[in-house]
Amino acid sequence: MCRAMNRSFTNVLFGAFGQVQATVGAAGEQRAVRSATPEEAAGILQAASRVIVVPGYGMAVAQAQHKVRELYDVLMKAGVDVRFAIHPVAGRMPGHMNVLLAEANIPYDRLVEMEEVNSDFAQADVALVIGANDVTNPAARHDRNSPIYGMPILDVDKARTVMVIKRSMSPGFAGIDNELYSLDRTLMVFGDAKAVVGSLVKEFAGGA
Template sequence: MENIIQFVYICSAALFILSLKWMSEVKTSRWGNWAGSAGMALAIVATLLKPDIHGYLWIAIGIVIGASIGTPMAVLMPMTAVPQRTALSHAFGALAAGLVGTTEYFLKASQLSLPQLVVLSIEVFLGFLTFTGSLLAFGKLQEIIPTRPILYPGRNYVSFSVFAFCLLLSAYMIFQAGYHPLLFISLIIFSLLFGILLVLPIGGADMPTVISILNAYAGLSSSFMGFLLNNKLLIIAGALDGSSGLILSIQMCKAMNRSFTNVLFGGMGQVIDVVDPSRDGKVVKSLSPKEASILFEAAKKVVIVPGYGMAAAQAQHVVKELTDVLENKSIDVKFAIHPVAGRMPGHMNVLLAEADVPYDKLVEMEEINPLFPETDVVLVVGANDITNPAARKNPGSPLYGMPILDVDKAKQILFIKRSMSTGFAGIDNDLFYSPKTIMLFGDAKKVLNDLVVSINSQ
């Protein structure tokens, strides 16, 4: 039976690897999802077949409770809330790892070797800091708490002090082997606190990177749990999760021209007052969708820039309808995809794929930016921070240095937005005041619907 279980574990690990491989391409992403799900199902079944597993009634109760929470989250939660759901998944997974480590300590503290105590300390620290960090990320994404960074004097010193205290607690418990329940509980409390301190000062524009790095922490915590439980599959699966999250974070920081320390401890997205358009001679031009539809009559090349405004309005299907209408008029339509558009990596890709937008129409930032000067009309659907020219032109802006879509270089810009409020990073967008920009105020879905009707009637 043990040989069979190990063989199934190997099959599960292979499926996890194939899952990551297949999910790297849109054409095979469905296979990637199925492979990951099948690998997890096999792993659970194989684990339940272990002869040292007891208390199946409690396991069944746990499965029922988990399924009753997870199923509605998967079925009922809209695509716009995928980032929040991802943050909650990280929180639940990290909490599970932390609780397993806690149980192991209180049951076997005196029997654990020095290497096991090292692994357990790291697992508990990563698990619990990821739990509170992910919950805080969920709160910011859901806008339950302020999306802008919460800053206070000396915050880096406070964070590093809490981190150092966690290290000291872990070191004492490791080298003074024995049962230290109060110290262990203190480690849990300060790990939870460190997770809060880690995410609290991070601004909205950096939130996608925060989600990916929290994913890495959760994976590493699971991997260390595998070492503690001598479970090879957990080691492999956790290492895959942790390394992929880390690689993604590095790639995103590179795409945003930011370092890890800037993302984790910087002041990105300071609270800045919204600039009144009537001040300093700034003028905002606004038209109705019917009036703006005239701009497409002479257009040959159109680029659509999707952002969180499209996601919030669930307007991806109307965007696809608009694309079809424009292509029927022999207009070349492309989509400009910024690596951190939306609230999580690949957010726009997922939404547009749901609307059956062909993948070859989605063009990454490096490839689409040289095409903007020859683009007749750019239609921005609620993408604020990733189109802000201040990132290139204003050294005093918190966005300065972040690569953006060069929308301002197009011949004409239509910007769909509910109001003149700032984006998720809390920064006013200079693009609103460009003489080439026309604002279309209103719900993105309704504005796009009106545009489709008006263009069709021409």
């Protein structure tokens, strides 16, 4: 469809979805972010061929791993290639995400470590960030004044479309704003991770 229209995947999606709103960052400055409903987010997933899920502490707090497994199942059934990008310090202890995803019976070969998966984000139609914050912040690459400068991150911002499931715009453990959230290609889906992913499953399955 995108080739026929001579438009990119991102342009097609963002022409139809998302509402721009202003938010106030941790430093007090205003930033524009684009938000979407779970219904709109499900529509984006339906159009995708490759999805990389990025789990984080927010998934753990919401105990959303079993709903994430349900989403994985409906996406794979629809022919979408789904993998999970694992940052070694995501969560509150090393291996936290591996433990939670194993508990939900996500196949181990679908879990990909940071060093291996980072080169694949540019080919991903959607990077779905579920409660991960500092480990996805592009400031770690270029902002020498940032407390996370030099920290290896997941290259989420290189995906064609980024969807972030998060309760609010509050900062992560490092206490700083995440530049990812105000990028043109990013959609914020606000809400409890378990509830939002459950809504995605319902919408996606209903429209499949």
